[in-house]
Amino acid sequence: MFPTLGPVPTxxxxxxxxxxxxxxVFVVEARRRGQTDEKVVYVVLGALxxxxxxxxxxxxxxxxDLRQNASLxxxxxxxxxxxxxxxxxxxxxxxxxxxxxxxxxxTGDLFAPAVALxxxxxxxxxxxxxxxxxxxxxxxxxxxxxxxxEQLGVAPGIALHPSFAYEIFFHAAAFCVLWxxxxxxxxxxxxxxxxxxAAYGVFRFAxxxxxxNEVVWAGLTRPQLFLLVTVPILLARxxxxxxxxxxxxxxxxxxxxxxx
Amino acid sequence: xxxxxxxxxxxxYGPLPGHGPPPKxxxxxxxxxxxxxxxxxxxxxxxxxxxxxxxxxxxxxFFVGPLLGLGLPIVLAxxxxxxxxxxxxxxxxxxxxxxxxxACFALITTLGG
Numbered sequence: 001m002f003p004t005l006g007p008v009p010t011x012x013x014x015x016x017x018x019x020x021x022x023x024x025v026f027v028v029e030a031r032r033r034g035q036t037d038e039k040v041v042y043v044v045l046g047a048l049x050x051x052x053x054x055x056x057x058x059x060x061x062x063x064x065d066l067r068q069n070a071s072l073x074x075x076x077x078x079x080x081x082x083x084x085x086x087x088x089x090x091x092x093x094x095x096x097x098x099x100x101x102x103x104x105x106x107t108g109d110l111f112a113p114a115v116a117l118x119x120x121x122x123x124x125x126x127x128x129x130x131x132x133x134x135x136x137x138x139x140x141x142x143x144x145x146x147x148x149x150e151q152l153g154v155a156p157g158i159a160l161h162p163s164f165a166y167e168i169f170f171h172a173a174a175f176c177v178l179w180x181x182x183x184x185x186x187x188x189x190x191x192x193x194x195x196x197x198a199a200y201g202v203f204r205f206a207x208x209x210x211x212x213n214e215v216v217w218a219g220l221t222r223p224q225l226f227l228l229v230t231v232p233i234l235l236a237r238x239x240x241x242x243x244x245x246x247x248x249x250x251x252x253x254x255x256x257x258x259x260x
Numbered sequence: 261x262x263x264x265x266x267x268x269x270x271x272x273y274g275p276l277p278g279h280g281p282p283p284k285x286x287x288x289x290x291x292x293x294x295x296x297x298x299x300x301x302x303x304x305x306x307x308x309x310x311x312x313x314x315x316x317x318x319x320x321x322f323f324v325g326p327l328l329g330l331g332l333p334i335v336l337a338x339x340x341x342x343x344x345x346x347x348x349x350x351x352x353x354x355x356x357x358x359x360x361x362x363a364c365f366a367l368i369t370t371l372g373g
Binding site: 012015016019038041042044045048049051052055056071072073074076077086 | 287291313319320322323347350351354355357358359360
């Protein structure tokens with residue numbers, strides 16, 4: 001259940017491989033789109049800073065009574081890491097970096113396929129090391145042996161939803177759609193990232209029902225409450241952009257020139 | 261009536277071959293090597309933070325280590341001559357924080373004995 005490769009922990013190994021895959025895709029896409037400006041490096045740095053900080057602090061505020069939350073040091077050293085927090089932090093980091101260096105070009109199209117492939121690979125580490133999901137009656141459920149069950153605090157031998165496998169399939173499929181189809185079709189710069197994040201938000205909201213995270217309010221987990229706020233914003237943006245006609249591939253109508 | 265000189269013949273537009281601005285050198289070496297070194301910087305500065313943490317009960321003292329570790333790449337990035345080394349170190353620093361996640365602390369304590 002917990003394979004290791006030398007001193008590198010399984011989870012970190014696959015996250016590292018995911019990062020390498022994401023970097024490769026980002027570089028290829030940046031060259032294809034001709035966005036090889038040196039300033040793009042600063043934008044990437046902004047994404048990394050925001051992602052690294054928010055993925056650690058994104059799960060910090062869990063209780064309304066602040067005294068019940070862990071201290072910042074405890075959260076930094078021992079706290080959970082959050083993919084959703086990391087994505088929000090990376091998004092914020094990109095925007096702050098672009099504002100600081102005065103970079104105006106959209107970069108979402110560079111990040112979208114890179115993040116999708118990176119997540120598909122990185123989630124393999126989660127599949128090997130984290131609680132797979134809630135109990136299921138399906139035949140493809142994951143059954144933990146005694147050692148793994150004891151580490152994760154669940155009963156051994158019970159079939160559990162492979163929720164991380166669902167995510168791996170989602171991100172792999174999203175990468176294929178982005179890489180082989182959508183990036184050649186969407187005419188609005190940067191909007192493929194909006195599509196990808198909105199789709200992931202909807203998918204993640206659904207998969208949370210079998211993830212096994214703590215239910216905190218109205219039958220919903222913390223990620224679901226977060227997504228309940230953020231996904232409608234993304235969908236509203238897509239609807240607004242579509243209404244403006246930015247996704248139509250036909251060229252704009254020629255403007256008549258008045259000849260005197 | 262104004263006189264306009266005839267346009268130059270085709271092929272004479274733009275800088276002459278060999279007389280244009282030299283191509284900008286890439287920064288891949290600085291970025292890649294710097295990233296690797298930045299990864300090591302996370303472990304070293306985290307170890308320093310844990311050593312400080314053992315000296316006092318104030319948990320916030322831990323962050324002194326990583327902040328000291330960040331000082332070097334920030335100084336390098338601020339100087340034009342070493343800018344790309346600094347950027348590379350910063351990329352490696354934050355990339356390692358993402359990759360190692362919760363394993364960072366475990367790895368530091370293991371390496372520190």
